Amino acid sequence: MEKNRLEAFSDGVMAIIITIMVLELKVPPHADGLADLKELLPVFLSYVLSFIYVGIYWNNHHHMFHSTKHVTGGILWANLHLLFWLSLFPFTTAWVGANHLAPTPTAVYGFVLLMAAIAYYILQHAIIAQQGSGSLLATAIGRDWKGKISPICYLAAIPLAFLSPWISNGLFIFVAILWLVPDRRIERVLVQRDKV
Amino acid sequence: MEKNRLEAFSDGVMAIIITIMVLELKVPPHADGLADLKELLPVFLSYVLSFIYVGIYWNNHHHMFHSTKHVTGGILWANLHLLFWLSLFPFTTAWVGANHLAPTPTAVYGFVLLMAAIAYYILQHAIIAQQGSGSLLATAIGRDWKGKISPICYLAAIPLAFLSPWISNGLFIFVAILWLVPDRRIERVLVQRDKV
Amino acid sequence: MEKNRLEAFSDGVMAIIITIMVLELKVPPHADGLADLKELLPVFLSYVLSFIYVGIYWNNHHHMFHSTKHVTGGILWANLHLLFWLSLFPFTTAWVGANHLAPTPTAVYGFVLLMAAIAYYILQHAIIAQQGSGSLLATAIGRDWKGKISPICYLAAIPLAFLSPWISNGLFIFVAILWLVPDRRIERVLVQRDKV
Amino acid sequence: MEKNRLEAFSDGVMAIIITIMVLELKVPPHADGLADLKELLPVFLSYVLSFIYVGIYWNNHHHMFHSTKHVTGGILWANLHLLFWLSLFPFTTAWVGANHLAPTPTAVYGFVLLMAAIAYYILQHAIIAQQGSGSLLATAIGRDWKGKISPICYLAAIPLAFLSPWISNGLFIFVAILWLVPDRRIERVLVQRDKV
Numbered sequence: 037m038e039k040n041r042l043e044a045f046s047d048g049v050m051a052i053i054i055t056i057m058v059l060e061l062k063v064p065p066h067a068d069g070l071a072d073l074k075e076l077l078p079v080f081l082s083y084v085l086s087f088i089y090v091g092i093y094w095n096n097h098h099h100m101f102h103s104t105k106h107v108t109g110g111i112l113w114a115n116l117h118l119l120f121w122l123s124l125f126p127f128t129t130a131w132v133g134a135n136h137l138a139p140t141p142t143a144v145y146g147f148v149l150l151m152a153a154i155a156y157y158i159l160q161h162a163i164i165a166q167q168g169s170g171s172l173l174a175t176a177i178g179r180d181w182k183g184k185i186s187p188i189c190y191l192a193a194i195p196l197a198f199l200s201p202w203i204s205n206g207l208f209i210f211v212a213i214l215w216l217v218p219d220r221r222i223e224r225v226l227v228q229r230d231k232v
Numbered sequence: 233m234e235k236n237r238l239e240a241f242s243d244g245v246m247a248i249i250i251t252i253m254v255l256e257l258k259v260p261p262h263a264d265g266l267a268d269l270k271e272l273l274p275v276f277l278s279y280v281l282s283f284i285y286v287g288i289y290w291n292n293h294h295h296m297f298h299s300t301k302h303v304t305g306g307i308l309w310a311n312l313h314l315l316f317w318l319s320l321f322p323f324t325t326a327w328v329g330a331n332h333l334a335p336t337p338t339a340v341y342g343f344v345l346l347m348a349a350i351a352y353y354i355l356q357h358a359i360i361a362q363q364g365s366g367s368l369l370a371t372a373i374g375r376d377w378k379g380k381i382s383p384i385c386y387l388a389a390i391p392l393a394f395l396s397p398w399i400s401n402g403l404f405i406f407v408a409i410l411w412l413v414p415d416r417r418i419e420r421v422l423v424q425r426d427k428v
Numbered sequence: 429m430e431k432n433r434l435e436a437f438s439d440g441v442m443a444i445i446i447t448i449m450v451l452e453l454k455v456p457p458h459a460d461g462l463a464d465l466k467e468l469l470p471v472f473l474s475y476v477l478s479f480i481y482v483g484i485y486w487n488n489h490h491h492m493f494h495s496t497k498h499v500t501g502g503i504l505w506a507n508l509h510l511l512f513w514l515s516l517f518p519f520t521t522a523w524v525g526a527n528h529l530a531p532t533p534t535a536v537y538g539f540v541l542l543m544a545a546i547a548y549y550i551l552q553h554a555i556i557a558q559q560g561s562g563s564l565l566a567t568a569i570g571r572d573w574k575g576k577i578s579p580i581c582y583l584a585a586i587p588l589a590f591l592s593p594w595i596s597n598g599l600f601i602f603v604a605i606l607w608l609v610p611d612r613r614i615e616r617v618l619v620q621r622d623k624v
Numbered sequence: 625m626e627k628n629r630l631e632a633f634s635d636g637v638m639a640i641i642i643t644i645m646v647l648e649l650k651v652p653p654h655a656d657g658l659a660d661l662k663e664l665l666p667v668f669l670s671y672v673l674s675f676i677y678v679g680i681y682w683n684n685h686h687h688m689f690h691s692t693k694h695v696t697g698g699i700l701w702a703n704l705h706l707l708f709w710l711s712l713f714p715f716t717t718a719w720v721g722a723n724h725l726a727p728t729p730t731a732v733y734g735f736v737l738l739m740a741a742i743a744y745y746i747l748q749h750a751i752i753a754q755q756g757s758g759s760l761l762a763t764a765i766g767r768d769w770k771g772k773i774s775p776i777c778y779l780a781a782i783p784l785a786f787l788s789p790w791i792s793n794g795l796f797i798f799v800a801i802l803w804l805v806p807d808r809r810i811e812r813v814l815v816q817r818d819k820v
Contacts, residue, residue, distance in 0.1 A: 038298065041239055041294050044239075045243045045246070045290060047636055048243055048440075049251055051247075051633055052248055052636070052640055053251060054637060055640040055641060055711055056644070058715055059255075059714070061715040062715075062718070063719050068728055069728055084708075087708055091701075091704045094704075095700055095704075098629050098630075102626065109291075112291055112294070116290075116291075119250075123254050123283070124254065127254055130258070135262075138264035140265055140266055140269070141264055234494065238490075240435075240436060241442070241443055244440050244443030244444070245446060248447040249447060252448070305487075308490070309483075312486075316476075319446070323453040326455075327455050327460075331458075331460040334460035335460075336460055336462055336465070337460055340465065433631055433635060434686075437635045437682060440635055440640070443639075444639060444643040444644070445643060448644070451647075504683055504686070505683075505804070508679045508682075512672075515646050516646065518646055519646055519649040522651075526651070526653060527656040532657050532658055532661070533656055
């Protein structure tokens with residue numbers, strides 16, 4: 037089976053997710069001053085964070101499928117499962133933004149991040165299982181410490197949101213920074229393969 | 233004629249359909265508790281069901297066109313006809329979700345599912361007609377029992393919604409589970425062809 | 429210059445246009461009966477008409493670029509000009525639908541159809557100019573009677589809307605039916621070229 | 625690394641940005657006259673300007689990546705950074721349109737244009753750095769006077785908006801016209817390369 041359409045469909049869904057989040061940025065009518073813009077700051081900041089997260093997922097998705105040749109029915113559904121959790125980002129982003137870091141929205145934001153991370157993990161393993169021993173992707177991700185530390189942070193952020201949403205949001209930002217560094221592991225392995 | 237643009241356009245439309253449905257998930261301002269989230273449960277569940285349905289259609293569309301080489305004007309329009317009914321999913325999903333399983337929205341949801349199933353059937357046969365005898369797709373779908381049982385379930389769900397919407401929704405879930413198992417028939421035939 | 433990205437971008441824009449029009453289909457809260465659905469009929473019918481029109485444009489765009497190899501800066505902008513007028517379809521569709529065939533919205537709907545037709549004509553001629561004498565597209569469209577009769581109908585529909593919007597809408601439906609028959613002229617020429 | 629997915633994702637995001645801006649064009653219920661349409665004029669004009677700007681970015685993005693073969697992690701993120709600022713266009717366009725050329729929205733519109741121009745500049749230099757000396761893109765853009773004059777105009781437009789928003793909008797229109805002339809520099813160099 038070809039992977040082109042899976043990539044095209046995923047690109048489409050992620051492009052829409054990343055773009056419709058901006059629809060939450062709305063200024064009330066006849067509010068044309070800088071003070072009105074300041075009101076939007078929490079919505080804007082949650083938009084920036086989610087934009088970066090979707091960017092990270094797209095980036096990693098790109099790398100992951102670059103090292104994939106064949107796509108099975110299981111991989112198709114594992115991919116749709118990931119897209120499902122990503123599709124909830126606009127909702128949680130809007131909810132956090134509208135409620136200025138309230139505990140419950142922050143915890144739910146963390147929960148959706150956690151589920152997306154789990155879905156990514158499942159997809160990764162569906163691909164590795166299909167590639168068999170000597171899997172290019174398995175070699176590339178190695179011990180995958182980033183993939184292991186991220187869900188732990190999200191999991192911790194959920195209860196911590198009720199203590200202080202600042203801690204949870206700090207954890208979300210920390211994980212984002214962790215991943216912003218592009219996944220050189222896969223890149224390195226791919227470059228080596230292309231040389232051979 | 234090339235099939236690439238038909239696939240790209242269909243991917244685009246289905247990606248948008250699956251994503252804009254989430255815009256219905258909205259929390260009223262200053263509602264930041266778990267109880268407010270619970271209010272969204274019917275909207276969320278109808279979103280999950282429709283997400284799975286669009287996923288199934290995308291999946292089957294993917295398989296169907298994988299076994300297709302040439303695209304005629306008739307196939308283009310049969311495909312647009314299918315996309316038209318799929319494009320009504322966000323509306324029926326929102327209506328069912330907003331009315332907590334009321335009979336009429338449930339029946340209309342079933343009606344749109346039925347029309348999409350009929351449109352899929354027409355598209356399938358337009359492709360088979362174009363492929364002629366010995367059609368790869370015809371061999372792959374065989375007796376197509378899933379394709380025959382689904383519209384019967386939708387048809388039954390329409391009047392049953394006025395008896396109890398639970399029965400209708402049960403039928404929608406039943407058909408979704410039926411299709412969630414990826415269409416190994418087409419996959420098997422394609423793998424065999426690729427071997428030859 | 430490659431035409432792939434121009435096609436991909438146009439597919440994306442047209443896929444979004446055709447899909448976001450459905451966002452106008454909205455049932456007020458706690459309106460869950462068939463009578464409430466009947467209220468939506470004008471919105472639904474204008475959606476169906478516009479869906480068919482965008483489908484026709486996508487279809488013809490597909491054929492037109494299939495016979496095109498090279499893309500110039502002029503063609504890129506002529507294409508964006510067409511997409512601009514198509515992007516106004518969701519607005520005019522919503523306006524006509526919300527006002528049950530009022531004269532001014534109907535006239536404006538016709539005006540946007542007219543401008544899209546003119547933009548299509550300009551694009552077609554930019555491609556023919558680039559292809560030079562013996563242009564494949566020029567041969568394919570021949571005397572282009574459909575392309576000539578359509579803008580005349582739209583032009584007539586604009587003042588006629590103030591006499592009776594029914595006449596104008598009848599003209600819009602008439603032109604849609606005219607084009608629904610896929611453009612066998614281009615198809616035929618392309619098949620012959622592929623044979624040679 | 626392949627550039628196809630980067631192009632496809634960027635096309636998707638830009639196609640959505642250019643299309644969702646039209647959702648701001650809304651006529652209030654029971655407003656079906658030409659006077660109601662006239663009310664929309666500022667919203668419409670800001671839509672036209674932003675449509676042209678996104679068109680220009682898409683156009684230049686198209687040319688820029690046409691002369692690019694390899695994509696690095698840095699280029700991926702520089703591209704996402706550009707898409708981030710472009711994704712704010714629907715917000716600033718709506719804000720300017722809703723407030724009929726008020727100073728603050730005009731200044732913010734200019735600020736987002738400025739940031740997008742800077743992001744484009746960064747992306748351009750990430751590509752040139754990757755291509756090394758003898759870079760095709762560096763040769764093509766030459767002294768890049770358009771790329772240098774545009775941010776200066778945006779920068780000037782921000783404080784000038786508080787003097788008179790007309791001056792700022794005049795500058796935005798001036799820069800748009802400057803770029804509307806397709807970038808023949810890159811085109812010329814590419815044609816020469818293809819000849820060799």
